[in-house]
Amino acid sequence: MAHAAQVGLQDATSPIMEELITFHDHTLMIIFLICFLVLYALFLTLTTKLTNTNISDAQEMETVWTILPAIILVLIALPSLRILYMADEVNDPSLTIKSIGHQWYWTYEYTDYGGLIFNSYMLPPLFLEPGDLRLLDVDNRVVLPIEAPIRMMITSQDVLHSWAVPTLGLKTDAIPGRLNQTTFTATRPGVYYGQCSEICGANHSFMPIVLELIPLKIFEMGPVFTL
Amino acid sequence: MLATRVFSLVGKRAISTSVCVRAHESVVKSEDFSLPAYMDRRDHPLPEVAHVKHLSASQKALKEKEKASWSSLSMDEKVESLCFLLHKCGFGEKWLNVAEEGAADLCACKWLSSLPPVYRIKFKESFAEMNRGSNEWKTVVGGAMFFIGFTALVIMWQKHYVYGPLPQSFDKEWVAKQTKRMLDMKVNPIQGLASKWDYEKNEWKK
Numbered sequence: 432m433a434h435a436a437q438v439g440l441q442d443a444t445s446p447i448m449e450e451l452i453t454f455h456d457h458t459l460m461i462i463f464l465i466c467f468l469v470l471y472a473l474f475l476t477l478t479t480k481l482t483n484t485n486i487s488d489a490q491e492m493e494t495v496w497t498i499l500p501a502i503i504l505v506l507i508a509l510p511s512l513r514i515l516y517m518a519d520e521v522n523d524p525s526l527t528i529k530s531i532g533h534q535w536y537w538t539y540e541y542t543d544y545g546g547l548i549f550n551s552y553m554l555p556p557l558f559l560e561p562g563d564l565r566l567l568d569v570d571n572r573v574v575l576p577i578e579a580p581i582r583m584m585i586t587s588q589d590v591l592h593s594w595a596v597p598t599l600g601l602k603t604d605a606i607p608g609r610l611n612q613t614t615f616t617a618t619r620p621g622v623y624y625g626q627c628s629e630i631c632g633a634n635h636s637f638m639p640i641v642l643e644l645i646p647l648k649i650f651e652m653g654p655v656f657t658l
Numbered sequence: 659m660l661a662t663r664v665f666s667l668v669g670k671r672a673i674s675t676s677v678c679v680r681a682h683e684s685v686v687k688s689e690d691f692s693l694p695a696y697m698d699r700r701d702h703p704l705p706e707v708a709h710v711k712h713l714s715a716s717q718k719a720l721k722e723k724e725k726a727s728w729s730s731l732s733m734d735e736k737v738e739s740l741c742f743l744l745h746k747c748g749f750g751e752k753w754l755n756v757a758e759e760g761a762a763d764l765c766a767c768k769w770l771s772s773l774p775p776v777y778r779i780k781f782k783e784s785f786a787e788m789n790r791g792s793n794e795w796k797t798v799v800g801g802a803m804f805f806i807g808f809t810a811l812v813i814m815w816q817k818h819y820v821y822g823p824l825p826q827s828f829d830k831e832w833v834a835k836q837t838k839r840m841l842d843m844k845v846n847p848i849q850g851l852a853s854k855w856d857y858e859k860n861e862w863k864k
């Protein structure tokens with residue numbers, strides 16, 4: 432989860448997110464360089480004492496500032512596409528969970544090895560204990576094993592929602608009448624938070640997602656299946 | 659009071675940019691903007707018309723003297739005669755840089771710093787005069803700070819009269835328990851919160 436006033440990305444909990452953080456560093460550096468260059472040029476323009484009202488052709492400069500941005504864009508696009516395809520790799524998930532968005536809660540279905548279905552509502556403020564995370568904690572978390580590829584099938588029962596967990600690099604729209612799939616592999620155990628990311632009505636800000644990633648041995652013991 | 663000061667600054671600028679007032683000093687006449695006009699501009703050093711259109715008697719006499727041989731001019735008249743000055747400084751027909759105070763040092767024409775009447779016939783302001791800074795920035799900064807201060811007052815009023823209380827999760831004890839919980843959960847242990855906590859010594863890392 433983010434701490435208050437956090438601006439940067441959260442630490443990665445999956446290999447894809449690690450790649451995305453590196454890509455973000457790379458692209459942000461390019462953006463900063465371009466912005467700094469433009470601000471410098473603007474500053475020079477605003478503070479010069481030179482006047483020349485007869486400037487016309489600048490063919491060489493025009494060529495450079497066409498070719499160079501194209502090259503920069505390619506340098507951004509190639510890593511981006513690499514990560515895009517990496518995220519879609521076929522990796523034979525160990526577990527499939529269905530996540531169904533409602534107004535204003537999530538339903539999770541574990542139907543691979545049984546029939547566990549439950550709702551996940553945000554804890555109302557009056558139900559919070561001191562130290563709980565307001566607007567983030569839920570009554571029933573999504574318990575999953577680490578180091579196993581997991582497939583999420585995401586849909587909605589009414590309006591558009593979006594199932595997002597930033598630390599895993601996940602955000603997938605929940606669309607009524609459509610099944611969207613996303614996969615992830617978590618590298619470390621812990622509790623990870625996300626929030627609904629598609630406007631869906633009055634309580635759009637109050638239907639968070641909480642994943643509890645535990646070691647596989649403990650998961651196999653079956654705590655999930657005791658409601 | 660501030661507004662009238664601001665307005666008068668704007669007003670003065672508006673008048674000084676109007677062509678007819680510049681060309682005729684105190685006589686204001688509406689003039690067609692398609693006619694050649696006089697202007698004091700850094701990037702337009704030689705305006706199409708002279709500043710003073712109608713010469714007085716003494717000015718006319720000076721102009722006549724300038725046409726004759728310059729050796730007949732007295733020293734003072736040489737100073738007054740701009741053509742002589744320009745020729746001496748090697749600029750010939752280039753009026754341009756002579757008008758700036760910096761050029762006085764270039765050709766040792768120190769007397770240029772007090773510009774002679776012949777100059778003032780042709781030009782209203784020297785380069786130094788037209789490029790001078792102003793005190794407008796003080797008005798702008800002062801105005802901006804005033805409105806920022808006023809906004810702060812508005813926000814203080816809102817906080818007191820409009821906003822409800824903060825949620826209980828902002829209480830010091832709650833935040834302390836929450837932070838402890840986040841550290842126990844090892845939230846962002848690589849570069850974020852938990853990475854700044856020393857788990858052996860049970861304190862924040864120095």
